[in-house]
């Protein structure tokens with residue numbers, strides 16, 4: 177069986193920077209509160225209608241293709257992870273195809289929110305292992321700014337989230353010592369309502385009503401403390417599961433790239449695993465939490481900064497809405 181190696185990485189960050197100071201003008205919050213609780217200094221917001229989830233995903237994909245030395249036409253299949261698709265349906269993999277001018281190949285959207293870029297490489301790996309596909313484009317892209325309540329009542333969520341995109345090209349390799357060595361994927365739907373956007377959804381007799389808008393159920397809801405408590409258990413559990421499965425020890429891992437949920441969550445993982453600070457990547461201060469885009473953006477930056485080299489053992493881990501969580505252990 178073949179392995180799947182990461183042949184290319186790329187990111188696209190929207191131009192508009194939104195600082196904590198700018199948010200202070202919109203709601204009752206402060207730079208100090210945001211930095212102390214989340215580690216975030218600024219985030220980027222997409223230009224609505226132009227920097228769409230699929231368009232940003234395409235820009236990140238073009239960079240990933242360039243690094244891989246491939247053309248868009250070499251891609252056999254697309255996996256697109258997002259909670260903020262261009263349309264309610266179809267999935268954003270379809271408009272992504274149009275931007276990249278590669279109609280006809282399969283396009284699968286993954287709706288696993290913050291865990292999207294752990295689930296997506298795991299799915300791609302299965303298609304590559306079986307020999308069904310050779311080159312798979314995995315994309316995480318989010319436009320969250322247009323679904324945030326930027327008034328004081330939405331401040332606990334609004335200050336955390338940002339927009340952006342990242343992509344990876346996964347390619348088949350005959351070398352079983354490199355590429356994705358193992359993945360694990362978990363979910364516990366009993367906690368769906370602890371971090372969710374209730375409306376519009378098919379559970380209600382009417383998709384959109386004035387009451388939904390007035391009551392704010394069209395905005396994301398998060399039970400912050402509850403999410404925090406679960407996240408700091410599940411991140412380490414997923415990482416340890418990947419290590420146990422492959423026989424590696426934490427000391428063997430060169431870099432852990434956690435989904436950039438919150439700097440305090442990353443610090444708690446570091447403490448629980450007793451890791452030196454430099455072994456766990458963090459860039460949340462610049463981008464906030466970009467949900468499915470956070471891991472590919474972080475992976476791309478870690479690579480650009482020389483923290484990942486040929487032979488590096490890297491662990492991706494995520495936790496988020498669903499609840500869903502998981503990890504991938506990858507030899508570069």
Ligand code: COA
Pocket residue numbers: 204205206209210213214290331332333335398399400401402403404437438440441465495496497
């Ligand atoms: N600015 C200023 N004050 C804020 C605020 C904001 N943006 N958001 C909430 N507050 C206020 C609250 O209203 C509360 O005020 P009160 O004490 O007068 O009631 C106070 O700050 C403390 O709120 P609390 O919710 O207890 O804060 P917290 O310490 O739990 O921190 C989070 C809030 C969201 C930062 C924290 O729960 C957290 O990090 N959760 C995990 C979130 C996460 O990572 N989600 C993504 C998962 S993928």
